[in-house]
Amino acid sequence: MDVQSVLLGFLMKKSMTGYDLKKAFSISFLFFSGLSYGSIYPALRKMENQGMISKRLEIQDGAPNRKVYTITEAGKRAFLDSLRSPFAFELPKSTFLMRLFFFAHLPPEERRAFARQHLDSIEQLRAQLESARPEVEAHADRFQYLCFQFGLRFYRDMSGYVSELIDTLGVEEIENGE
Amino acid sequence: MDVQSVLLGFLMKKSMTGYDLKKAFSISFLFFSGLSYGSIYPALRKMENQGMISKRLEIQDGAPNRKVYTITEAGKRAFLDSLRSPFAFELPKSTFLMRLFFFAHLPPEERRAFARQHLDSIEQLRAQLESARPEVEAHADRFQYLCFQFGLRFYRDMSGYVSELIDTLGVEEIENGE
DNA sequence: TCGATCATGTAATTGGTTACATGATTGC
DNA sequence: GCAATCATGTAACCAATTACATGATCGA
Numbered sequence A, B: 001m002d003v004q005s006v007l008l009g010f011l012m013k014k015s016m017t018g019y020d021l022k023k024a025f026s027i028s029f030l031f032f033s034g035l036s037y038g039s040i041y042p043a044l045r046k047m048e049n050q051g052m053i054s055k056r057l058e059i060q061d062g063a064p065n066r067k068v069y070t071i072t073e074a075g076k077r078a079f080l081d082s083l084r085s086p087f088a089f090e091l092p093k094s095t096f097l098m099r100l101f102f103f104a105h106l107p108p109e110e111r112r113a114f115a116r117q118h119l120d121s122i123e124q125l126r127a128q129l130e131s132a133r134p135e136v137e138a139h140a141d142r143f144q145y146l147c148f149q150f151g152l153r154f155y156r157d158m159s160g161y162v163s164e165l166i167d168t169l170g171v172e173e174i175e176n177g178e
Numbered sequence C: 001t002c003g004a005t006c007a008t009g010t011a012a013t014t015g016g017t018t019a020c021a022t023g024a025t026t027g028c
Numbered sequence D: 001g002c003a004a005t006c007a008t009g010t011a012a013c014c015a016a017t018t019a020c021a022t023g024a025t026c027g028a
Helices: A003-013 A018-028 A037-049 A073-084 A095-101 A108-131 A133-139 A142-175 B003-013 B018-028 B037-049 B073-084 B095-101 B108-131 B133-139 B142-175
Strands: A053-058 A066-071 B053-058 B066-071
Touching (some): A003 A018, A003 A037, A003 A066, A003 A073, A018 A037, A018 A066, A018 A133, A037 A053, A066 A073, A095 B142, A108 A133, A142 B095, A142 B142, B003 B018, B003 B037, B003 B066, B003 B073, B018 B037, B018 B066, B018 B133, B037 B053, B037 B066, B066 B073, B108 B133, B108 B142
Antiparallel strands (some): B053 B066
C-alpha cells in the first residue's frame, strides 16, 4: 500500500484536508513511522489530476484557508483495487539487530549500555502508545483497534527480547569474572 | 547503520569481493531485507576513494576476475565510530497492518483469505530461517547467533498474532450467523 | 541446452525525507 | 512575548531498488 491508497482509505470515511490527513495518520499509526507533508501534498495534487478526489476551498477568517478533499467514485474503486492487490510479505529492517550483529567489536560495558538505552526507547514508545488508547478507542472500528493492539504487543515483545538480551550480557560477564 | 558500515563490519572479519559481501549479508540477515549490487558496488568504490578499504585484483581463469577488498586502519576506525554513533529507535513499517486497518471495506471471506495468505508467507519464511540454522551455527559468533534467534522469535510471534487474528475473524462471523 | 553460479558494474527510477518559505491566531 | 496550532506548499536531497549490460563455466 502506497501513500495514495492510505490517503484514499482515510477519505473513505470523511472529507479532509492534507493537514487533517497527516494528523489522522499519525494517531492511527503511532507505532510506526509517519507521513510528511512532502509526500502528502504532492500525492493529493496527483490524485486530484487523476480524478480520484475533488477539492473544495473553504475560506476561513482568523485561520488559513483549507482545501478539503473528497473521494470520488473513481477514487473509491482505486482504493478497493489497491486493498485487494497482491500482497507480498515485506521483510523488516532493524538497525538494532545490525548493531547487535557486530557487538563482539564493543567492550562489555558499552554493549550493556547500548542494550539498556534501546530498552528505554522501546519502553518510552510503549508508554506513548498506551497513553493514546482513549483517543484510539474513541475513533477506531474493530479492525483498527486490532491494529493498535498489534502495535502494543509488538512493543511488549520487543521489550521482552531486549530485557533478555540484557540478562544474557550480564551473565556472560559474571562467567568471565567481571 | 548505513550500507558502508555494514560492509566494513563484514570486512573486519576477512577480505572479500562485492559478490561475497552480498552473500554474507543475505545469509546473516535472512530474516530481513537484503542488499543489492546497486548499493554495494558504489559503496565499495566510495570507500576505496576515502581510503577505508584497499583493492587487490585477483586474476582467475575459467572464472571472472575478482576484486578483493581489505579494510584499512582508517576503515576500522570508521567502523568502530559508526558502531558507537548515537542510535535512534526506528519505527517499523508494516503493509500488513495498513491493510488490516482498512479491513472493514472488505467482505469477510476476503478478510479471512488475506489473513491466511499472510500466515502462509510468515510460516514459509520461518521454515526457511530454520533450515538455515546449520549454516548460521557454523559461522556465527554468540552475538550473531542471538541475532538469528531474534529473527526466529520475531517470526514465531508474528505467526502467533496472525493466527489469533484468523480466529477472531472466524468468531465474529459465527456471531453474525454466517 | 538450459539454468545456476561466479563476477562486475551503470542508469533510470522510485519513494520518500528535510529544510525552507509564509503567516495569522490563541493560550500561557 | 513565546510557543503551539492551524494550514499549504516547493526544492533539494538521499538512499535505495530495478532493470539493463556482459560473459564464462559447470552440472543435470
